Amino acid sequence: MNILLIIISLTIIYGLLIYIILKNVNFKKMIYLSISILVFFIFLQIKIFDSLGYPVISDLPKSFDILYVEKSESQFIILIKDFSEEDIPRLYKLEYSKDLEDTLNDAMTDISNGKRVIGVIDDSNDDNHYGISIKHIKKLVPD
Numbered sequence: 001m002n003i004l005l006i007i008i009s010l011t012i013i014y015g016l017l018i019y020i021i022l023k024n025v026n027f028k029k030m031i032y033l034s035i036s037i038l039v040f041f042i043f044l045q046i047k048i049f050d051s052l053g054y055p056v057i058s059d060l061p062k063s064f065d066i067l068y069v070e071k072s073e074s075q076f077i078i079l080i081k082d083f084s085e086e087d088i089p090r091l092y093k094l095e096y097s098k099d100l101e102d103t104l105n106d107a108m109t110d111i112s113n114g115k116r117v118i119g120v121i122d123d124s125n126d127d128n129h130y131g132i133s134i135k136h137i138k139k140l141v142p143d
Contacts, residue, residue, distance in 0.1 A: 003048055011041045055093035060130060061085075063120050066111065069104045071096075076104060080119065097129055107134045 015037045022029055055077050064080040067089055076094040094100065107117050116137045123131050 007041065007044050007048060010044065011037060014040055053091060055091040057093050060092060060119070060121055060132070063118055066107050066117050066119050066134075068111075069108050071101070071104075076100065078104070083118075094130060100129065100132070103132055103134060110134070110136065 018033050061082040063083050068079040070077045074096045078092050081089045110117050119132050121131050122133045
């Protein structure tokens with residue numbers, strides 16, 4: 001809720017500053033000003049929501065650690081950790097397909113059995129739309 005208030009107040013301040021600068025300008029420029037405020041507000045909202053942990057629809061990394069999968073209506077929400085980045089895990093939104101459900105169910109079964117699995121994007125894999133294939137990693141246990 002606080003982030004929404006910050007976005008709204010930033011938009012109002014931005015609008016007031018532009019209005020003060022352009023208050024002696026014709027009506028056509030005021031329409032441009034209103035449209036720019038709307039675009040600025042939408043841009044801020046999208047960028048802030050992407051940073052807040054909401055699921056994204058962007059492309060999956062080439063290889064990733066599968067942490068959790070949740071089926072929600074006609075989509076999957078998958079929590080993954082990208083191997084190429086030292087960043088925190090990210091939620092991705094994937095469209096539902098039967099083949100993808102089978103692949104992700106197998107992965108979650110293996111995870112619940114204590115196995116570590118990674119997902120690899122393989123363009124030659126026709127099992128699902130995203131080309132996700134599951135690989136198992138042997139756990140290294142110290143002697």
